[in-house]
Amino acid sequence: MTPPTSIPPMGQRAKLLDMSNVDKVFNGNVVALKDMNLTVNQGDFISLLGPSGCGKSTALRLISGLMRPTSGHITWDGGMKSGDLGVVFQEPTLMPWATVEQNVWLPFRLRGKSLVQVQDEIMWALNMVGLEKFQKSYPRELSGGMKMRVSIARALVTEPRLILMDEPFAALDEITRHKLNNDLLELREKLKCTVIFVTHSVFESVFLSDRIVVMAARPGRVSSEVTVDAPYPRTEEFRTSADYAELCRKASDALHAAMNEHGARASA
Amino acid sequence: MSTTDMNMAPVVDEEELRYARAQKREKVAKWVLPVVVIALAIFLWDRIVVWNNIPHYILPGPGVVLETLIKDWGMLSSALMVTLKITLAALAVAVIGGVGLAILFTQSRYFEMSFYPFAVILQVTPVVSIAPLIFIYVDNRLAALLLCAWIVAFFPILSNTTLGLNSTDHNLRDLYKIYGATRWQRLRYLQLPTALPYFLGGLRIAGGLSLIGAVVAEYVAGTGGIGSGLAFRILEAGYRLNIPRMFAALLLIAATGVVIFTAASLLSHALLHKWHESAIKRES
Incomplete structure (x- = not known):
């Protein structure tokens, strides 16, 4: 639990993971992802932004090891061990029969650690998401936002090198979503963690990330990358600043370009 | 709050x-x-x-039935014990067999493909029609009765538990995979808890069915058997036109069914009330 003192600026970060020429083809003819190249550095907050069918979720599943690429390679710097990865899905994905602390215990439990052995880690993770008072609650007793926090705590508890988030706040209301966005950035400042965040919201991607990878559909591929060079910490003021508006316009343009690319191809 | x-x-x-x-x-x-x-x-x-x-050899009044119940309590209670023993033993074996088979089914698709048809055939063939054969092949009467009751009772447990074991949240499945869970861990921490409400639903049905199975088997075994269960007493009383005793025995069978159902419902509530939707009271 001793993260580096600060995240180095982009360009000076150590490499964490490399995707090179990754293709994924389903059923022999559906190209879900074509020739994806992405280098993830330690401390990056990367958003994968794009319309549905652009292969963002496929990319996450490939990185998480749930699927193997049809061709190309995904290499982790120093190899990948269990616990190096934390995942947050669109749904909180909690076990309803287990209490909050038992849910957060899961990654350790599957490694044969007892609840008592990892009590400190669990409390630390719950503390990080502000749910330390709810350790004995059942998921049904929590609100949608709180369930999502438990899900984040579970992803954090092993102090993973990379956290994958697949549209985690898409099902929440706007106010809860903003709150969780702010809290996520705060967490990132504290833990210096690396995040890949899938979203279809331009505004969310600009607010959160320092790199936006814009993707196009049919076949799913990387269209362009937008660098968000606004400094952290980003607060509510940033959300209403002219800089933010300008960056959103830039990202939005990139997204439209990606979608027209698709349109041109479809009509060709 | x-x-x-x-x-x-x-x-x-x-x-x-x-x-x-x-x-x-x-x-x-x-x-x-x-x-x-x-x-x-x-x-x-x-x-x-x-x-x-109405003369009580056609329809006895409730008073007469109650009187008979008290008068014949010695005989009826020992008959009740026999029926109860077969019912509960059949239910226990149905639970073990049903859950065990369901686990084997979810562990191997090929095993399921091979043996599921047998389970269905056993279920759809009326027990009354197999029972005479069972009584020919199985010498031990008690074992034969048990087998009949089991055939009726095990299917709802098997099919419900199989459904439950296959109903795990696919994201949770992915999560278990990412964290490198073993097959046994996935079964124990994810699939069995997911299947619990389904299993308990099956148990409630199987409880009633095992009683029906036990009673039907006794009927088929008839007077030639060890015959001292409640169904046998009903048959015997029928031959002797002892209608009040028929009613008394019938009353005991119905009461047994209600008790089994209530017990299964209580068990279900005890195990689920903390987390499952079915057991949660909503406000307004």
């Missing part, structure tokens, strides 16, 4: 009051209504017998 204004006195409007009253009334009615209706039905039964002078 509601946030009411601290300075305001609690305001209860007319609608809230009406709602609270309706709630209270419903709570009382839930217990009082069934009791009153059953009491009324028994009273009516008694009146019909008395007013029409």
